[in-house]
Amino acid sequence: MALSDLSGRLLLGPGPSPVSPRILQAMATETLGHLDPQFLGLLDEVNEGLRRLFGTQNPTTFPVSGTGSAGMEAALVNLLEPGDTAIVGVKGVFGTRLAEMARRQGATVVTVEGDWGRPLEPQRLVDAHREHPDARLLALVHAETSTGVRQPLEEVGRALQDSETLFVVDAVTSLAGMPVEVDRVGVDVCYAGTQKCLGVPPGLAPITFSNRAMDRIRSREHPVSSWYLDVNLIAGYLGSERRYHHTAPINLIYALYEALGEIREEGLEARFRRHREVGRRLQDELEDRGFEPFAGPPEARLPQLTAVSLPGGRDEGVVRRRLLDEHGIEVGGGLGPAQGRIWRIGLMGHGARHPVIDRLLEAVDRVLPQS
Amino acid sequence: MALSDLSGRLLLGPGPSPVSPRILQAMATETLGHLDPQFLGLLDEVNEGLRRLFGTQNPTTFPVSGTGSAGMEAALVNLLEPGDTAIVGVKGVFGTRLAEMARRQGATVVTVEGDWGRPLEPQRLVDAHREHPDARLLALVHAETSTGVRQPLEEVGRALQDSETLFVVDAVTSLAGMPVEVDRVGVDVCYAGTQKCLGVPPGLAPITFSNRAMDRIRSREHPVSSWYLDVNLIAGYLGSERRYHHTAPINLIYALYEALGEIREEGLEARFRRHREVGRRLQDELEDRGFEPFAGPPEARLPQLTAVSLPGGRDEGVVRRRLLDEHGIEVGGGLGPAQGRIWRIGLMGHGARHPVIDRLLEAVDRVLPQS
Numbered sequence: 001m002a003l004s005d006l007s008g009r010l011l012l013g014p015g016p017s018p019v020s021p022r023i024l025q026a027m028a029t030e031t032l033g034h035l036d037p038q039f040l041g042l043l044d045e046v047n048e049g050l051r052r053l054f055g056t057q058n059p060t061t062f063p064v065s066g067t068g069s070a071g072m073e074a075a076l077v078n079l080l081e082p083g084d085t086a087i088v089g090v091k092g093v094f095g096t097r098l099a100e101m102a103r104r105q106g107a108t109v110v111t112v113e114g115d116w117g118r119p120l121e122p123q124r125l126v127d128a129h130r131e132h133p134d135a136r137l138l139a140l141v142h143a144e145t146s147t148g149v150r151q152p153l154e155e156v157g158r159a160l161q162d163s164e165t166l167f168v169v170d171a172v173t174s175l176a177g178m179p180v181e182v183d184r185v186g187v188d189v190c191y192a193g194t195q196k197c198l199g200v201p202p203g204l205a206p207i208t209f210s211n212r213a214m215d216r217i218r219s220r221e222h223p224v225s226s227w228y229l230d231v232n233l234i235a236g237y238l239g240s241e242r243r244y245h246h247t248a249p250i251n252l253i254y255a256l257y258e259a260l261g262e263i264r265e266e267g268l269e270a271r272f273r274r275h276r277e278v279g280r281r282l283q284d285e286l287e288d289r290g291f292e293p294f295a296g297p298p299e300a301r302l303p304q305l306t307a308v309s310l311p312g313g314r315d316e317g318v319v320r321r322r323l324l325d326e327h328g329i330e331v332g333g334g335l336g337p338a339q340g341r342i343w344r345i346g347l348m349g350h351g352a353r354h355p356v357i358d359r360l361l362e363a364v365d366r367v368l369p370q371s
Numbered sequence: 372m373a374l375s376d377l378s379g380r381l382l383l384g385p386g387p388s389p390v391s392p393r394i395l396q397a398m399a400t401e402t403l404g405h406l407d408p409q410f411l412g413l414l415d416e417v418n419e420g421l422r423r424l425f426g427t428q429n430p431t432t433f434p435v436s437g438t439g440s441a442g443m444e445a446a447l448v449n450l451l452e453p454g455d456t457a458i459v460g461v462k463g464v465f466g467t468r469l470a471e472m473a474r475r476q477g478a479t480v481v482t483v484e485g486d487w488g489r490p491l492e493p494q495r496l497v498d499a500h501r502e503h504p505d506a507r508l509l510a511l512v513h514a515e516t517s518t519g520v521r522q523p524l525e526e527v528g529r530a531l532q533d534s535e536t537l538f539v540v541d542a543v544t545s546l547a548g549m550p551v552e553v554d555r556v557g558v559d560v561c562y563a564g565t566q567k568c569l570g571v572p573p574g575l576a577p578i579t580f581s582n583r584a585m586d587r588i589r590s591r592e593h594p595v596s597s598w599y600l601d602v603n604l605i606a607g608y609l610g611s612e613r614r615y616h617h618t619a620p621i622n623l624i625y626a627l628y629e630a631l632g633e634i635r636e637e638g639l640e641a642r643f644r645r646h647r648e649v650g651r652r653l654q655d656e657l658e659d660r661g662f663e664p665f666a667g668p669p670e671a672r673l674p675q676l677t678a679v680s681l682p683g684g685r686d687e688g689v690v691r692r693r694l695l696d697e698h699g700i701e702v703g704g705g706l707g708p709a710q711g712r713i714w715r716i717g718l719m720g721h722g723a724r725h726p727v728i729d730r731l732l733e734a735v736d737r738v739l740p741q742s
Binding site (some may be wrong): 007011024029065067101195201202228247249254 | 372374375377378379380382384386387389390395396397398399400401402403404405407409412413416436437438439440441444448468471472474475476564566572573574594595596597598599615616617618619620621622623625628629695701706
């Protein structure tokens with residue numbers, strides 16, 4: 001089969017999100033060497049653009065050469081040593097994954113668990129930290145992709161500020177879609193993926209480390225278990241030495257560069273507003289049709305990722321497959337305990353536009369009555 | 372700066388290699404979801420194509436979502452547990468890296484070291500295995516990118532065949548440029564990168580695990596330290612369950628798909644011959660100009676990667692920079708003890724063509740007399 005024979009899809013799942021023609025074309029730019037002065041200049045600009053998105057001055061800010069989960073792993077393997085305690089908020093798949101990765105580093109993991117579909121009460125996290133003040137880190141998912149819930153960060157950030165515990169935040173589905181204010185909130189390590197609100201194909205994980213986090217990493221007793229994700233080594237490539245570490249995914253970085261240009265032109269505030277407005281409209285329109293929101297309370301619902309159960313107890317899998325096959329629209333199913341119970345609809349990046357909602361609703365209105 | 376303002380380069384370093392227009396354009400194909408039936412079908416074809424290149428029937432064959440070094444890490448983290456012994460052949464940067472990664476997994480590393488620029492005597496590796504018959508693995512770099520040396524594998528493969536020790540081979544710079552006969556030689560885990568003889572931009576690491584290796588991995592005592600690279604979890608996504616693990620780098624996989632198509636059309640034998648012929652010609656032409664081969668004996672010189680010192684004690688860095696700035700040609704410098712002493716010239720994938728050599732030699736003939 002030729003790639004040109006693939007049927008195009010409107011990507012309205014939990015990611016990857018639709019990629020604009022301009023960013024797709026950026027991927028086709030001729031490959032440069034990873035030590036070429038032109039490429040290194042581009043990478044410096046990318047890192048500067050990522051700082052703006054993360055809301056940080058952290059010098060150690062760059063795209064990890066892997067997908068969002070590699071960003072999660074990079075955060076944990078660099079911060080944790082065997083025997084450390086890690087406090088992890090768990091209320092969906094990605095909190096569960098954080099806990100699992102932390103355990104694999106030999107950490108003692110204290111989970112603060114909550115209902116899938118609800119944010120964790122910040123006071124419970126603050127209390128867990130009071131019980132484990134020596135914890136090396138406390139990790140939270142800002143925008144839980146498996147449930148569509150937004151987790152408040154500020155209270156926890158304040159509580160950790162003057163402690164020894166580093167604050168780790170998963171911004172995979174929030175970065176470039178809503179404010180992620182690393183420095184203001186007091187986050188030490190924050191990572192994301194490119195295939196959500198950034199609108200870049202999957203394969204890179206923007207990440208930032210505070211100076212406080214870097215100091216801790218430099219005074220580790222054991223080497224980082226992953227050579228590939230060791231931020232000390234990566235910083236040698238990104239820093240003034242430009243020491244070869246591994247070959248960066250050049251063409252994906254072109255796409256990220258182009259996306260950061262698009263975002264600068266649109267303006268961050270306008271981009272956040274766009275995500276907010278289309279998300280609210282979609283949620284209203286779906287409620288009008290009898291869909292029920294999975295996430296709540298209302299102010300905790302992510303605009304960029306809407307989790308809903310279908311009206312009238314319909315089989316979500318059957319309807320979802322018809323949307324794909326008959327209308328070329330991809331929406332996501334549920335994960336874990338929500339499997340078979342919900343849809344997850346992403347309006348992210350280039351997909352967060354009103355005509356996209358029109359097309360989705362038209363298809364839903366055709367498929368639903370017959371299902 | 373716009374990406375279209377970047378100056379094109381002729382990539383004749385140790386990778387990335389030049390990417391053909393057809394493969395570049397494949398990257399710009401509209402992104403599909405990682406669970407889309409069309410994408411999963413494509414991925415099955417990619418894995419089948421990789422089996423042909425690796426010369427294997429191993430079901431567990433796929434592209435790791437990271438660059439070549441992530442492939443190396445995937446091999447080691449899955450096979451090694453704390454306290455295991457690993458025998459590693461070291462005669463260049465990538466053998467050194469293998470040893471370093473193995474140590475980070477808590478393994479006791481036995482190195483068999485040799486001169487940079489020479490292959491290791493197979494008998495020395497067989498002897499090391501006789502001394503450490505309980506070693507979990509023996510790892511060798513097939514084509515050492517830092518020195519241009521080809522390492523013979525067959526004798527070691529035979530010696531390990533009926534032992535408990537798994538044979539790990541780094542084929543980053545050999546795959547698709549010379550035969551890598553995993554099943555015939557008796558290799559258990561073999562990995563590569565896409566940005567060398569495959570001619571695909573960096574960002575993926577094809578890998579294959581023998582059934583024997585998979586059995587060992589399934590009976591591990593400790594979980595794999597890396598969640599991202601855990602082959603048990605990745606196999607769940609690739610296998611019939613299609614269980615979500617992480618979001619694959621879709622557009623890079625398009626490029627790999629296209630490259631495998633190009634290779635099928637050319638034929639593997641013809642491709643190997645092409646690499647052999649252009650490499651031999653370049654090496655002859657450079658010797659005529661007073662360059663001295665770094666690697667030897669002659670039969671151990673990789674055709675796809677030529678390491679040479681410059682005639683007349685010229686400063687390699689100055690001449691190399693002039694090639695880049697005045698002629699848009701990238702060649703590589705030396706690494707480690709060879710830093711400042713050699714050039715590394717890659718003729719890989721789309722770059723392994725006679726007109727490319729013509730262009731390089733014309734530039735060398737202009738720059739060298741003035742340097």
